[in-house]
Amino acid sequence: MRILIVGGGTGGTIVANNLARRLAGEVRAGKVRLTLISDTDRHMYQPGLLYVAFGQMTPDQLYRDEASLLDPSIDFHVDPVTDFHLGRNQVRTRSGKTHEYDLLVIATGARIVPEEVPGMSEGAETFYTEEGAVRLHKRLMEFKGGTVAMVVSIPHKCPVAPVEAIFMLHDFFKARGIRDKVKLQYKYPVNHVHATANVARWAKPEFDKAGIEYETLFNVKEVDPVNKVVYSEEGTECKYDLLIAIPPHRGMEMVERNDLAQGGWIPTDRFKLTMTGHDNVYVIGDATNIPVSKTGSAAHFEAEVVAENIASMIKTGTPVREYDGRVYCFIEAGYDRATYNAFDYVNLPELKPPSKAIHWFKVAYNKMYWTTVRGLL
Amino acid sequence: MGQCKVIDARNTFCPGPLMELITYMKQAKVGETLELLSTDQGSATDVPEWIKKVGHEMISSEKVGEVWHIKVRKAK
Numbered sequence: 001m002r003i004l005i006v007g008g009g010t011g012g013t014i015v016a017n018n019l020a021r022r023l024a025g026e027v028r029a030g031k032v033r034l035t036l037i038s039d040t041d042r043h044m045y046q047p048g049l050l051y052v053a054f055g056q057m058t059p060d061q062l063y064r065d066e067a068s069l070l071d072p073s074i075d076f077h078v079d080p081v082t083d084f085h086l087g088r089n090q091v092r093t094r095s096g097k098t099h100e101y102d103l104l105v106i107a108t109g110a111r112i113v114p115e116e117v118p119g120m121s122e123g124a125e126t127f128y129t130e131e132g133a134v135r136l137h138k139r140l141m142e143f144k145g146g147t148v149a150m151v152v153s154i155p156h157k158c159p160v161a162p163v164e165a166i167f168m169l170h171d172f173f174k175a176r177g178i179r180d181k182v183k184l185q186y187k188y189p190v191n192h193v194h195a196t197a198n199v200a201r202w203a204k205p206e207f208d209k210a211g212i213e214y215e216t217l218f219n220v221k222e223v224d225p226v227n228k229v230v231y232s233e234e235g236t237e238c239k240y241d242l243l244i245a246i247p248p249h250r251g252m253e254m255v256e257r258n259d260l261a262q263g264g265w266i267p268t269d270r271f272k273l274t275m276t277g278h279d280n281v282y283v284i285g286d287a288t289n290i291p292v293s294k295t296g297s298a299a300h301f302e303a304e305v306v307a308e309n310i311a312s313m314i315k316t317g318t319p320v321r322e323y324d325g326r327v328y329c330f331i332e333a334g335y336d337r338a339t340y341n342a343f344d345y346v347n348l349p350e351l352k353p354p355s356k357a358i359h360w361f362k363v364a365y366n367k368m369y370w371t372t373v374r375g376l377l
Numbered sequence: 378m379g380q381c382k383v384i385d386a387r388n389t390f391c392p393g394p395l396m397e398l399i400t401y402m403k404q405a406k407v408g409e410t411l412e413l414l415s416t417d418q419g420s421a422t423d424v425p426e427w428i429k430k431v432g433h434e435m436i437s438s439e440k441v442g443e444v445w446h447i448k449v450r451k452a453k
Contacts, residue, residue, distance in 0.1 A: 155400045159392045191423050195393035217430050219399060234430045248403075263404040291389040291397050327391065345388040 001032045006081050007107035008038025008066045011285035011299030015105050017375030018307035020071035027073045039080035045369050053127035053136045054168050069373050084258045103280050110286035114247035123225030124245035145181030146241030151220045153248035154189050157294040162246050164332040170210045171335040187218035202351045265289035271322035282306045293327050301326045330362040338362050381410045394420045405451045413447045420445050
């Protein structure tokens with residue numbers, strides 16, 4: 001049985017390590033072969049980018065060598081996949097190799113596409129890449145006062161990140177002693193300050209308390225970097241001195257090029273996590289079109305379900321469970337308070353009042369993440 | 378005409394049915410019709426409000442059992 005995993009981010013790494021543990025005997029006996037292909041030899045802890053933007057982490061703290069995270073029994077290749085031949089159970093890589101599989105797991109993630117919004121690349125800062133987070137930090141340190149606007153594009157990774165960022169901006173400028181010289185403007189696409197009703201219900205009074213101004217039903221249409229104005233699809237506009245954009249996201253280019261995706265996202269059964277029309281292909285994490293958050297948390301829970309099911313099918317011939325839509329996200333409410341958002345397909349998130357204890361747990365998790373991807377947590 | 382893409386956002390909370398609709402509206406061509414399935418009571422008011430503000434066309438909204446079926450047409 002050849003199991004091939006494409007993508008070495010949170011989801012792919014957890015699937016690989018989880019399978020290596022569950023199928024150790026079968027791998028040793030040569031009955032199962034686990035292969036992971038990634039386009040990079042480094043693994044980034046993406047939620048750390050937010051802390052880089054505020055000078056609380058440095059970029060080197062975001063990375064580990066992917067090989068160091070993987071069980072030694074996993075055959076690891078750094079060689080970007082160029083072609084999927086699902087009909088022939090094969091993928092081809094840039095080096096020209098062909099990998100055959102019996103089961104395929106696609107965990108290729110998502111990318112930002114600020115270029116889809118005219119003027120966004122030139123006119124806005126973002127913390128969704130290492131370079132962007134470092135540059136935003138510099139801009140924030142140099143900022144003397146004026147309007148800082150945050151605009152949120154759809155779809156995007158980690159739907160709570162904009163809320164966290166605006167609260168951290170409030171505390172950042174307070175700590176620098178210039179909060180009274182800064183106007184914080186938060187622009188959000190739907191009719192509430194967050195897409196999830198309970199998060200919005202919690203965040204709105206916190207915005208009011210912190211003096212954060214907000215406009216809802218604001219979908220970014222265009223940025224004018226020369227005159228420093230951002231325009232919405234709904235016909236409104238906002239002048240800014242510093243613009244922070246949550247850029248739109250798409251699935252990976254190679255997935256789109258191979259016609260696996262619709263609008264960038266691979267059609268996936270939300271319970272079984274199999275690709276529509278392909279029972280031996282699983283899709284997890286940001287690559288799917290499942291209507292849950294694009295986050296490492298969703299990828300983590302999905303990866304565990306897929307690994308458990310694959311292992312069980314090999315051992316007993318039957319899968320054991322379905323993905324229930326579970327996601328757990330921390331929400332930083334500033335520099336020293338946080339809450340969390342836990343939900344699944346049927347249970348709404350119930351937010352607790354933010355506390356220092358949850359914030360410190362999040363700080364600890366930023367380091368514990370490496371045990372998560374190793375499959376230990 | 379006659380073709381209608383269905384966005385199944387039943388039993389989902391984050392990023393939520395309206396976010397899903399906006400995502401797919403961005404990809405749709407002018408004149409295309411999309412049908413949103415949502416179990417979120419808020420969708421019945423949130424979706425028409427956004428459609429009106431952005432200038433698309435609301436076709437129908439009806440509750441069948443526990444599910445809202447909301448049809449919209451991309452107008453621009």
